[in-house]
Amino acid sequence: MSVLAVRSLSKAFGGVRAVNDVSFELGRGEFLAMIGPNGAGKSTCFNIINGQLAPDAGEVLFEGKNIVRLTPREIWRLGVGRTFQIAATFHSMTVVENVQMALMSHNREIYRFWRPAAARHRERALALLAQVGMREVADRPSRALAYGDVKRLELAIALANEPRLLLMDEPTAGMGAYERYALIELVKRLVVERGISVLFTEHSMDVVFAFADRIIVLARGRLIADGDPQAIRDHPQVKEVYFGTGKAISPGAVP
Amino acid sequence: MTLNALLFQALNGLSSASGLFFVAVGLSLIFGVSRIINIAHGSLYMLGTYIAYSFATHVGGGLGFWGGIVATAVLVGLIGGLIEILLLRRIYRAPELFQLLATFALVLVINDATLAIWGPEDLFGPRAPGLRGAVELLGRHLPSYDLFLGALGPVVLVILHMILARTRFGRLVRAATQDREMLGALGVNQTLLFTSVFALGAALAGFGGALQVAREPANLATDLTALGDAFVVVVVGGMGSITGAYLAAVIIAEVKAICIGLGTVDFGLFSLNFSKLTLVAEFLVMAVVLIARPYGLLGRAQATVRTIAEPEEPIRPASSSLTASAAVVFALLLALPWLARSSPYLLVLGIDVLIAVIFAVSLHFIAGPGGMHSFGHAAYFGLGAYGAALLVKWCGATMGLALIAAPLVALFGALMFGWFSVRLSGVYLAMLTLAFAQIVWATVFQWEALTGGSNGVIGIWPPPPFDQANTYFWLTLVLAVGAVLSLRRLLFAPFGYAMRAGRDSALRAEAIGIDVKRVHWLAFAIAGAVGGVAGGLFAFAKGSISPETIHVGRSIDGLVMVLLGGIQTLTGPVVGATVFAVLQDTVMRQTEYWRALLGGIILLLVLAFPGGIVGAVMRLVGKARAS
Numbered sequence: 001m002s003v004l005a006v007r008s009l010s011k012a013f014g015g016v017r018a019v020n021d022v023s024f025e026l027g028r029g030e031f032l033a034m035i036g037p038n039g040a041g042k043s044t045c046f047n048i049i050n051g052q053l054a055p056d057a058g059e060v061l062f063e064g065k066n067i068v069r070l071t072p073r074e075i076w077r078l079g080v081g082r083t084f085q086i087a088a089t090f091h092s093m094t095v096v097e098n099v100q101m102a103l104m105s106h107n108r109e110i111y112r113f114w115r116p117a118a119a120r121h122r123e124r125a126l127a128l129l130a131q132v133g134m135r136e137v138a139d140r141p142s143r144a145l146a147y148g149d150v151k152r153l154e155l156a157i158a159l160a161n162e163p164r165l166l167l168m169d170e171p172t173a174g175m176g177a178y179e180r181y182a183l184i185e186l187v188k189r190l191v192v193e194r195g196i197s198v199l200f201t202e203h204s205m206d207v208v209f210a211f212a213d214r215i216i217v218l219a220r221g222r223l224i225a226d227g228d229p230q231a232i233r234d235h236p237q238v239k240e241v242y243f244g245t246g247k248a249i250s251p252g253a254v255p
Numbered sequence: 256m257t258l259n260a261l262l263f264q265a266l267n268g269l270s271s272a273s274g275l276f277f278v279a280v281g282l283s284l285i286f287g288v289s290r291i292i293n294i295a296h297g298s299l300y301m302l303g304t305y306i307a308y309s310f311a312t313h314v315g316g317g318l319g320f321w322g323g324i325v326a327t328a329v330l331v332g333l334i335g336g337l338i339e340i341l342l343l344r345r346i347y348r349a350p351e352l353f354q355l356l357a358t359f360a361l362v363l364v365i366n367d368a369t370l371a372i373w374g375p376e377d378l379f380g381p382r383a384p385g386l387r388g389a390v391e392l393l394g395r396h397l398p399s400y401d402l403f404l405g406a407l408g409p410v411v412l413v414i415l416h417m418i419l420a421r422t423r424f425g426r427l428v429r430a431a432t433q434d435r436e437m438l439g440a441l442g443v444n445q446t447l448l449f450t451s452v453f454a455l456g457a458a459l460a461g462f463g464g465a466l467q468v469a470r471e472p473a474n475l476a477t478d479l480t481a482l483g484d485a486f487v488v489v490v491v492g493g494m495g496s497i498t499g500a501y502l503a504a505v506i507i508a509e510v511k512a513i514c515i516g517l518g519t520v521d522f523g524l525f526s527l528n529f530s531k532l533t534l535v536a537e538f539l540v541m542a543v544v545l546i547a548r549p550y551g552l553l554g555r556a557q558a559t560v561r562t563i564a565e566p567e568e569p570i571r572p573a574s575s576s577l578t579a580s581a582a583v584v585f586a587l588l589l590a591l592p593w594l595a596r597s598s599p600y601l602l603v604l605g606i607d608v609l610i611a612v613i614f615a616v617s618l619h620f621i622a623g624p625g626g627m628h629s630f631g632h633a634a635y636f637g638l639g640a641y642g643a644a645l646l647v648k649w650c651g652a653t654m655g656l657a658l659i660a661a662p663l664v665a666l667f668g669a670l671m672f673g674w675f676s677v678r679l680s681g682v683y684l685a686m687l688t689l690a691f692a693q694i695v696w697a698t699v700f701q702w703e704a705l706t707g708g709s710n711g712v713i714g715i716w717p718p719p720p721f722d723q724a725n726t727y728f729w730l731t732l733v734l735a736v737g738a739v740l741s742l743r744r745l746l747f748a749p750f751g752y753a754m755r756a757g758r759d760s761a762l763r764a765e766a767i768g769i770d771v772k773r774v775h776w777l778a779f780a781i782a783g784a785v786g787g788v789a790g791g792l793f794a795f796a797k798g799s800i801s802p803e804t805i806h807v808g809r810s811i812d813g814l815v816m817v818l819l820g821g822i823q824t825l826t827g828p829v830v831g832a833t834v835f836a837v838l839q840d841t842v843m844r845q846t847e848y849w850r851a852l853l854g855g856i857i858l859l860l861v862l863a864f865p866g867g868i869v870g871a872v873m874r875l876v877g878k879a880r881a882s
Binding site: 091093 | 567748760
């Protein structure tokens with residue numbers, strides 16, 4: 001059984017069909033990239049899967065359970081981690097406290113009113129930070145981090161609830177080429193170790209073709225291709241969308 | 256009651272609706288463009304009534320009245336423009352809490368200026384020349400002036416619509432409402448636009464106030480009453496929507512008018528006096544609208560930001576020096592009754608300070624780490640105070656029981672009001688909390704049979720041994736220390752962390768499984784309960800409680816205390832409350848114009864010391880360490 005199955009997903013905003021009858025599956029341990037030009041419907045699709053948007057039609061099955069109309073909170077509880085396109089942290093907390101916060105929530109300790117939070121799950125949080133190479137800055141204020149470090153911290157937070165599926169919306173947006181490779185390499189290593197399945201959107205094609213096990217391509221709200229990197233490279237319609245006639249940027253596909 | 260009578264009341268309601276509309280629409284326009292909630296809007300309205308009174312009585316006749324109304328609108332518009340140029344222009348980039356406080360400082364200054372110019376007495380204006388009569392309608396007499404007012408609302412609505420739809424100014428206003436940054440990037444002179452919009456909004460408020468001169472006396476309390484009404488209208492109608500403002504004004508005015516029209520209705524088993532339920536009805540309308548449409552009938556979701564002055568330092572457990580100085584202060588306070596034997600007044604001051612500390616710390620709990628800038632914390636102080644006082648008065652409860660009930664009553668109120676409030680954020684939350692506090696205040700004021708109305712409840716003295724100042728001081732001290740330490744403890748517990756996480760980034764907090772609304776609701780309720788403790792202690796300390804002690808002013812005092820000390824620090828509210836309470840009991844007692852003085856302090860704080868006392872001290876210490 002696939003970890004994630006998206007079936008005939010559709011969503012329109014006014015007259016614009018942002019996502020139109022999209023279906024795909026994600027197998028266990030797979031590293032799946034979702035690509036497409038601006039306005040292809042990637043973000044909409046993503047926000048439906050993570051519970052921020054309700055689709056007009058279709059279903060999203062996580063391990064066989066329909067998660068459409070669940071809140072982001074409930075979806076997270078089921079074992080789905082996520083990172084955001086624009087990374088941000090809880091800026092009034094230290095780096096390690098950010099991870100501890102996720103661990104406290106995971107262990108259902110939010111409604112504890114007396115014993116201090118500072119020592120809770122600190123060891124576990126430090127271990128997670130060590131895995132993303134941030135052990136040394138654990139006690140710094142998180143707002144003082146460089147952007148690349150914020151991205152890594154976000155990854156540590158996303159791993160805190162031991163997710164079986166990780167959703168990453170443009171994980172390398174705003175990063176330099178070297179950092180980009182380093183981050184995706186890190187993600188890939190961590191998820192392979194843990195057998196986590198990953199769905200990520202990405203603009204930088206070099207990263208996608210270097211790391212993704214499989215790629216799906218959206219254009220104007222429709223899924224136009226689904227296959228391994230080689231198959232996508234050779235796919236005529238993908239070539240057209242990316243390099244060809246410019247049809248993808250016709251009315252109705254504005255971001 | 257007959258159908259005719261109901262129709263008659265409905266017509267009557269339209270004239271009130273126009274008044275509500277004039278004051279609310281300016282507020283809404285100004286917010287749309289500048290993103291500033293002008294708390295002083297009610298004051299401009301009040302100024303309108305006073306200025307129009309002067310025109311009508313000094314110039315006299317039709318010119319003095321009708322010409323005076325137009326002149327008043329222009330004059331108040333000019334005052335508004337001046338306020339924008341001198342004050343608001345400096346704080347457009349400041350955190351919204353500071354903007355709210357700065358405009359509240361204006362309320363205080365304008366109120367005292369009005370007092371100085373026109374005196375404390377209510378001033379009755381003349382009837383409108385040419386419209387003194389009444390029209391016979393549905394077998395009753397409707398004053399023709401009311402009819403005129405009722406028609407004027409829609410006329411102004413249409414004119415405003417035309418201005419917004421047809422003129423370049425209107426296009427700019429609409430563009431700024433949608434995307435201010437983009438408009439600036441397009442090279443539009445925003446400075447001029449902001450000033451003119453503020454002037455227009457002020458002129459509308461002045462116009463609305465001026466029109467009232469023939470119906471109601473000019474009164475110094477109008478500023479906050481009008482503001483509370485305007486907030487309810489704007490929240491119901493939707494921020495930035497002119498039609499929404501009119502729609503909401505009509506709905507609220509009609510609901511009130513019909514409640515009054517229904518009067519006492521016999522339901523067989525019991526009878527209900529609807530005319531006493533106008534406030535409850537207003538609250539119900541607001542509640543229903545907010546549940547169905549959180550941004551009002553015709554409003555749209557705003558990108559809300561909970562800003563704070565500067566990025567906040569992570570909280571750390573108290574340093575050894577802080578613990579040591581806290582212990583010293585506590586020991587000194589314990590010994591105060593002996594130290595102060597020669598000046599018993601010190602103990603009274605001490606009790607005032609401690610009550611202020613409890614109040615400020617409870618407000619800081621939600622306003623600082625919770626990011627919920629409540630402008631109505633006085634409601635919970637009031638519920639606590641009245642809860643305790645009424646239990647003593649009507650049930651003969653002991654002080655112990657009353658002091659236990661105080662936080663429970665406040666908790667109940669905070670749970671109810673908080674449920675709505677946490678659904679909103681930023682300025683919406685500020686307005687809603689203020690409106691709720693107005694409702695509590697007005698209920699206490701109107702429900703004379705239970706609360707004694709404006710006279711309040713008297714004779715709530717503590718029994719022995721607490722009838723001595725020193726024992727009561729100790730009791731207050733114990734409760735204050737308990738409140739401060741418990742709330743601090745909560746902030747360091749997972750719950751406090753979750754509350755901050757929800758403030759720092761609600762989206763992210765939800766994405767790691769935190770139910771932000773629930774956490775903030777609970778925090779709101781806890782803060783309300785602790786505020787109730789302060790209220791209960793206050794009632795017994797003064798031996799009485801009256802509506803004026805739980806008015807909006809107290810909510811604002813709390814915010815000033817929190818900001819004075821420094822909102823981003825945990826010791827800030829304690830220091831701020833102490834300094835403020837001492838100032839209030841000493842300096843402000845010396846002058847009749849303490850409001851203007853307080854307004855001056857607030858403006859100084861906002862413009863010069865946004866970090867508060869503790870923030871300034873910490874910066875100094877930081878600099879000393881760095882060098």
